[in-house]
Amino acid sequence: MQTLLEKKTFFIDALSADASFVLQHAEQSKIITKREYSNLNHPNHTQEDIIIKLLDKVMNKGDETCLKFLQLLQHEQLQENFPGLKEYFRPPQPALNQDNRGPEDEIGQYKMSSVPRGLCVIINNMKFACFGDRNGSEKDEECLNKVFSWLGFTVEVHRDKTAPQMKKLLKDLGQEFNHEGDCFVCCILSHGCTEGVYGTDGGVVSNEDIFGPFRGTSCEKLAGKPKAFFIQACRGKDYQLPVEVQADNLEGDEAAEAAALEMDVVEIITIPDDADFLMARSTVKGFYSFRNTLSGSWFIQSLCKQLETHCPKGEDVQSILLSVNQDVSLKAAKVMVKDRLVTAKQMPVHKVTLRKKLVFWVPS
Numbered sequence: 001m002q003t004l005l006e007k008k009t010f011f012i013d014a015l016s017a018d019a020s021f022v023l024q025h026a027e028q029s030k031i032i033t034k035r036e037y038s039n040l041n042h043p044n045h046t047q048e049d050i051i052i053k054l055l056d057k058v059m060n061k062g063d064e065t066c067l068k069f070l071q072l073l074q075h076e077q078l079q080e081n082f083p084g085l086k087e088y089f090r091p092p093q094p095a096l097n098q099d100n101r102g103p104e105d106e107i108g109q110y111k112m113s114s115v116p117r118g119l120c121v122i123i124n125n126m127k128f129a130c131f132g133d134r135n136g137s138e139k140d141e142e143c144l145n146k147v148f149s150w151l152g153f154t155v156e157v158h159r160d161k162t163a164p165q166m167k168k169l170l171k172d173l174g175q176e177f178n179h180e181g182d183c184f185v186c187c188i189l190s191h192g193c194t195e196g197v198y199g200t201d202g203g204v205v206s207n208e209d210i211f212g213p214f215r216g217t218s219c220e221k222l223a224g225k226p227k228a229f230f231i232q233a234c235r236g237k238d239y240q241l242p243v244e245v246q247a248d249n250l251e252g253d254e255a256a257e258a259a260a261l262e263m264d265v266v267e268i269i270t271i272p273d274d275a276d277f278l279m280a281r282s283t284v285k286g287f288y289s290f291r292n293t294l295s296g297s298w299f300i301q302s303l304c305k306q307l308e309t310h311c312p313k314g315e316d317v318q319s320i321l322l323s324v325n326q327d328v329s330l331k332a333a334k335v336m337v338k339d340r341l342v343t344a345k346q347m348p349v350h351k352v353t354l355r356k357k358l359v360f361w362v363p364s
Contacts (some may be wrong), residue, residue: 163203174213192233
């Protein structure tokens, strides 16, 4: 929604040349209904009026519809009819030499042009034998699947894995990696602790189990390629206390609906010394990590929103994670801890051994 709002004037100018063409494709893509199509395509409306009303209607339908509309604008037929769209969605990449580096005084970029871009693996543990279930995590999975598919990745989803199953899955991925893409992404949604994350059986999957299989010496196909890990991890049953949302942010906005939050505490962990890793975690040491049982975690939902907003502009992932930090840090919730109402906050953290900028270019 933010992209449409910020660039509304551009889209009005770009699309007003043939508003009926845009409406036709929006209706075919089920972004608007047939009735909405008829109402918008009124003979008394100017081309500009039609596009303005269409954009307002799309934004009123929420982020999911906005994302679908932005994806529509990247279709070949739309970009052929409106050349300005192609230029907007595919900003020119800087000139690179054979090592994918630009001028000597500039930082190079990792290659990101393969189709598909690479593999994105999502491990989503929701139902546990010895901890509380992670309600709301299905929303995070859905959002991650949608965004990384949009970014051109092949997405694999694995749900409710025990610790041995997670270790085998990660080890097999590293040993038998057969994807020819430019990048590997791994998203882990689970309960966690200082030593790593939990499988559904309560066993611990260590940091070495997570990162080790993808080192250059263990997985030659990923040597020199970026490997990004996004981890939303809770601590377990000791802190799984349902609370009501009383304030969504520091301005004191009222929550639109009553929704239970669960508090997740995670320690900072270190990443391997090997190059080309990026690791982003939902919180720093000693702070709560919140997961809304209706709409998903603050961290993953913000990550998906910021990727959707900034990837079309060609911004690198580290800069996007700064936007995630800013977004999540401004949120606050009133929670009951040991019979005392306190304001709880959250601050994500990311660590990198990247050697170049990592940019998720949106496929045309």
